[in-house]
Amino acid sequence: MVSAAAQAGVVAACVVLFVPMGLAGWHLSRNKVLFFSGALFISLAVGVHLSPYLPSLPHLLAASFFLPHPGGTPSSAYSSASSSCVPFLHRVSWSDSAATGRTWAWPPSLASTCGFARLSRDEASLLLNGSWVMVAGDSQARLLVLALLRLLLDPAAAAAAEPDLFRRHSDYRATVPARGISVDFVWAPFESNLTRLFREDLRLAPRVPDVLVLGSGLWHMLHVTDAASYGDALASVTAAANSLRSPLPVPPPHMFWLGLPRLVNHMLNTEAKRAHMNVTMLRSYDREVDQRGLLRGNGGPCMLLDVGKLTQGCGQQCAADGMHYNGEVFDAVLHIMLNALVIESQQRI
Template sequence: MAWWHMSLNKTVFFICVLFIILSVGVHFTPNFSSISIISLLNGASPNYRNPCIDFLHSIEYKNRTECADRPVEKTWSWMQSRPRVATCEFKKLKKPDASVMLNRSWVVFAGDSQTRLGMISLLKLVELPERVRKVREDLAKLHTDYSTFVDSIGMKLDFKWKPYVRRLSKLMLEFKKNKKYPDIIVMGAGLWDMLYENNVSDYDASLRGLRNSLQDLNSKDRRVQPHLFWLGMPTLINSKLKTEEKRHNLTEPRRIRYDNTVNGSKLLNKFGGPCLKLDIQLLSELCGPQCTKDGLHYDEIVYDIAIQIMLNAMLIESTHKTHF
């Protein structure tokens, strides 16, 4: 039922914008000024096959002017200097636009602490600051599930603590068993597999099991299917890791090996799988070592960008479903 509401809201959203375009020319109403209907129509293609998807991670960081009383802050943008990126016309969605997209939807983030940071970034986009602060306080209790409800848009947001890939597979089976499916699922795990188990073969087997469970979840028999995303591991700064165990096990060469295992499992859309990757490794590397205090968890801007990439990808896919 949640998916039906989400699909209906998107349809109404795009029809309204198109009507305004036809009626008054190239101007949008204030609430939707950040979305270009032309880029969305041109970007329509099923299963994330539109070429613009390949350029979603083409971003660049910029430093704000340094002030004596506060540290340098980073901003970011898509690389408009690249003609293809400029043609795609990606937009940073603000609260009104994101709220329309996510109205009456069910969003699940499942995985480790990286995924939890992604959940916070999405919540920041649609919720009041004081509510976000409360959620941060609640999530200080590490290694727990969390659920909240954004009353203003009727959005349910869940975080499922599943730091091992095999636990993600079990979660997908629970959705299937209960016949209740989120509208959006963002997953990510691997750091705990590296840190505590260090068995690439088992990791590969778990990824393939997850891929199979997601393919069942995304059965063509279902009228509407979830948006599926894989939130990748970050660049690891070994010298900043806090414990000897982490410095020994969480190395960049090992991360690369685990990333290659994800690619080989065909979990990702790029390799024929069901998930679009949110490339935290690339986004964190571009931000640089100054963006992390512990060599593992990065500043909020990294996860904010990942959420913007996710929403832009959803707009491309949803436009195809609406207009074709």
């Protein structure tokens, strides 16, 4: 028989669950990413509320939502996944499969501790329900959009979208009407294109994207080949991104920076690329990204999607031409971003 204390706990938990969730649905209906994560956060709060009455829950919560102390023993104060798991998002392992070739996964221990997971089509659609996702950059950005469309759409619809998406030097727009999701790709191969996007296009728009992914550098490396100039251009992007965030009456976009891939010099398909796009130049360009205040770790607006680390892990067998990598790499990039969105949205509540 359920004790009176347990019954009272269940009633209180229902209040904790449904009242805030109703308020969240009212106030956060514009930002579905935030509402989805709010629901997860409130569910966790209910679990914590019930834990005195269900002895098995504390152990389950500790195993599923909190990281152990770095020394290997539990910390005296729990550290939530929303603050502790972000540094581990890129810690994926690669393996070979006879059926699919190279594939990736989070280590089981890390997946269970932080709750990282590949999202299904339904889960991704629920997370992005009603959201506007904008990806601006070069061919790498197109590959990320393709990975997103392959997740959100059925295979036939995703395949039908590819010719328009990969139309040379052009923008692209797609929608998922059932979920109210809009996906925009903006062709922006140079940093000046990104700065203009912030200072002109988005500033004049009646609404800003809920999720904004930016990336550039390959065209600059090939056509300008000057890391200091690239850094100066990144500083302008950073200032423009910060100026967009500051006056907004609504939460700013979730911003991500798409890092540069590992370059396999001997596979590059032109002499100019082999001459200018080498390992030394890549390292100098990566340093500029780290030093120009763009990334979250340096107080900047963008979380890094570390394509360089992921392409290094997958290896040159995943590279089609020494610069562009296969779909499995960008599937990993996409799921790192989606898992980061869940964590980041919880922090905004």
